[in-house]
Amino acid sequence: MTTEQRFPHLSHWGAFDAVRGTDGSLRIEAAPDDPEPASILANVPASLDERTRVLHPHVRRGWWEDGPGPDERRGDDEWLQVSWDDVLDRLATEIERVRTEHGNEAIFGGSYGWASAGRFHHAQSQVHRFLNAIGGYTRSVHTYSHGAAEVLLPRVVGGLEPLATPTAWPVLVDHTELFVCVGGLPAKNMQVGSGGVDRHLVGGHLAEAHARGAELVLVSPLRDDLADALDAQWVAPWPGSDTALLLALCHTVLAEGLGDPTFVRTHCVGGDELAAYLAGEADGVVKDAAWASGLCGVDADEIVALARRMGTRRTMLTLSWSIQRAERGEQALWAGIALAALLGQIGLPGGGFGHGYGATANIGNAEVPGGIPRFGQGQNPIDSFIPVARISDLLLHPGDPYDFDGQRLTFPDTRLVYWAGGNPFHHHQDLARLRRAFTRPDTVVVHEPFWTATARHADVVLPVTSTLERDDLGGSKVSGTLVAMRQASEPLGESRDDYAILTALAERLGAAETFTEGRTADEWLRHLYESWRARLPEDERPAEDYEAFTEAGRVPLRGADPGHVMYAEFRADPERHPLATPSGRIELASSTIAAFGYDDCPGHPSWLVPHVLSTPPGEGDHPLLLVANNPRSRLHSQLDHGATSQGSKVAGREPVRMHPDDAAARGLADGDVVRVESAVGSVLAGLVVSDVLRAGVVQLSTGAWFDPSRPDLATCVHGNPNALTADRPTSRLAQACTGQHARVEVRRFDGDVPAVGAHVAPTAG
C-alpha cells in the first residue's frame, strides 16, 4: 500500500474515519465537523486486539461431551475449540430438540444490549429475526435504561414523549431561564447516543444558554454531573431520596401559591388527591420542606428557596433516567412530573419537564419524520415475555407467578438462552445470583467478538466480527446523518458476521428463505437504503443512490423540527389534543394504578422508603451509599481494554471515588486498593479521593469486566459494581432495573492483590 486509506465509520459515541497507514497501522480520527468528539473514541483500536477476541468457535467441554442440561460447571469449565461446521450442526440439532420437545416458548431470546451502531448488523435485530423465522421465542420488554418510565409514562402522560421527543434543545437555549437538573446533565453521558452520534452538540447548547443568562441548579450527590463552567448551584440529596425532595417542592409551590392552579384544573386530574397527600390528610405527615430535609439531607431553607426560584422563572425541570433506575424509581419520576404540572409551564417554550436530557447526546435533538433504514425483525408468533430486568427470576423460578403493570404473569420454563449483542454479566444486578441462574438452562449460546463474562458463562461461543470488520449503514432518527460505514479490517480469526452465522443455522433449520429473503449482506445494505429512500417524501429524500451514498460516505437526514415544544398542542387545546391517558389529562393521581393495589406503587406519587435508605446513611454494617452510574471512560462494558478505559483505572482496577472525610475516617488514601462490600457480594477497586461527592456517598461506575476470584467466586477482583447491587425490581408496576444504588462499606485491601484476568482470552483444549 502506498497511500493511506480512509474508512468512514460510526460508533454509538461518534462518527469517525478509520485511517489505515501505509505501514498497516490503524488510526481513529473524529469526523471533522464534530465540535466535541468523545474521549472514548480512543477505545476503538482495541476492537482489533486479538488477546481479548473470540477468534474461533468454542464449546464448553461439559456441554459438548455430556450433552445439554442444567450444569453447575457453567462459567467454570474447560473450553474446546471446534470447527464451524461441527458447532453449527450440533447447535441446530439442539435448537430443533428444544423447539419440538418444549416449544419455542422455552427459547429465551432476550439479547438485551447495545451491541454496535450499524443498523443492518444490529445483533439484536438479527437474532430476533432469526428466532422469529424458526417459530418464535420468549422475549424481553422495555430497557435497563428507563424501564420504570416505559411503564409509568403511558399511564401518567399517555406516551413516551418525555424521553423520546422532549422540547428541542434550540428552544431551551432561547427560552429557558432556569434549568433544574435532577440527576444532572453529565458531560460523560452526552458522549453517547444509541445508533450513533454524528455531532456532539449538547455541551455547546448549554454553554449558549448559560451565556444568554440561563441559571442552572444541579440536584445530585455528585457535583460533576454538570460542567463546572455552567456555575450551577449544587443541591446534594442522598441517593434514592429525590421523591421526598420533589414532593416537598410540590408542597411549597402549593402552600406559597407559586404555581398555576388553572393549568392543574384544566390539564390535570388528581390534583386534589395529591394535595391531600401532601397535606398529610390520611397519614398525618405533612410533606413539607422540614419533613423532606430529614430524609434527603438538604436544608429546608434551600428547598423552599428552590421552589420560589422555580415558581418565578421559565423553568425546565430535567429528570435523569438514573433517578428511576432505583428502587421505587416510578415515584421520583412521577413526583417530578407532578412538580412541573403544579408549576404550570408544561407546553410552554423552555418550560415544563423532560426525562433524560443529557443522558445521551441525542435526547432533545429533533426527530427526522422519515426515520432511518431498519432491518425488520419479522413477527413473533409466541406471546411470552418478561420485563427485561427479571432475567435471573426467569431462569431460577420457572412456573412462578408475578405481577407486572396490572397483569398476573408466569415465568416460562426456559431451556435455551440465545444472546447476541448484549452483556448480562455487565448489565444485570447481583452477578452471583445471575451465575446461579445461568446454571439452570440446558444450553446457553452467545455470539461475541470478545471473551466477555457472558461468553465465559455460555456453552457455545461463536466468534463475531467487530463493526470495523464489515460494511454497514448507521445513524439515528435524532442525529443528522446517515453514514456509509466501511470495512476497515479483515475479520479476525474465524469470526463471521451475526448474519452469516444465523443464515447458516437457518439453512439447517429449514428457515433460510424467511430469514434471508434470498439476499446477501451486501444486497441487504443496498435494499435497506433504497427502500428507505423510496419511502421518503421528495423534500426529505437524499439525491444520492446507493453507489453515490457509499462514495460520499454520508448523507444528511432532513425534515427535523428544531422548534419542537413538547405538549404545545395539548396546552393550547386539551379538548382537541388530549393526552392518551384515560382522562386525556396529566394524571397526578391514576385510578388505573390505584386499582392494581400495589403497596410499592400506589395511585399517586408517594414517598416509599427504598432498601438503601431503610437504615439511615452512616449507620449499620454498610454505612455508605454507592452510586453505580454509567461510566465516563467507555460505553458500558464495551472496549474496557481500550486506551481511554485503561487510562482511568487505578492499580489496574475500576476507580471508586470517595469523599476526603470518609477516606480519612477509614485511614484510606488515593491509589489504595480497597475492598467494597455489600450484603450481596464484594469487589476490589482502586480508590480516588475527591470532594465532588457528597460525604457519605461513594461512586463506582459500571463496566469493568466481571472477574470473579477463586475459590468462592464471590469477589470481583476488577470492580464490577453489579457484584454489589441487589436484584430487586423498582416495584410490581414496572419490575425494572434498580442497579443505580447499593449500601456498602469500603476497607483497605492489604492481602496479595490478585491479577485481573478478565481481558485475557481463556485457553482452549
Ligand SMILES: Nc1nc2c(c(=O)[nH]1)N[C@H]1C(S)=C(S)[C@@H](COP(=O)(O)OP(=O)(O)OC[C@H]3O[C@@H](n4cnc5c(=O)[nH]c(N)nc54)[C@H](O)[C@@H]3O)O[C@H]1N2
Ligand atoms: N449497576 C448498574 N447496572 C446497570 C446500569 C446502571 O446504571 N447501574 N445501567 C444499565 C443500562 S442503562 C444499560 S443500557 C445496560 C447496558 O448493558 P449492555 O448493553 O448489555 O452492555 P454493553 O457493554 O453495551 O454490551 C454489548 C455487548 O455486545 C457486544 N457486541 C458489540 N458488537 C456486536 C456485534 O456486532 N455482534 C454481537 N453478537 N455482539 C456485539 C459487545 O462486545 C458487548 O459485550 O447496563 C445496565 N446496567
Ligand SMILES: Nc1nc2c(c(=O)[nH]1)N[C@H]1C(S)=C(S)[C@@H](COP(=O)(O)OP(=O)(O)OC[C@H]3O[C@@H](n4cnc5c(=O)[nH]c(N)nc54)[C@H](O)[C@@H]3O)O[C@H]1N2
Ligand atoms: N460515557 C457513557 N455515556 C453513556 C453511557 C455509558 O455507558 N457511557 N450509557 C448510556 C446509556 S445506555 C444510558 S441509559 C444513559 C444513562 O443516563 P443516566 O441514567 O442519567 O446516567 P447515570 O450516569 O447512570 O446517572 C446520571 C447521574 O445521576 C446521578 N444520580 C444517581 N443516583 C441519583 C439519585 O438518587 N438522585 C439524583 N438526584 N441523582 C442521582 C449520578 O451522580 C449519576 O452520575 O447514559 C448513556 N450515556
Ligand SMILES: [Mo]
Ligand atoms: Mo441504558
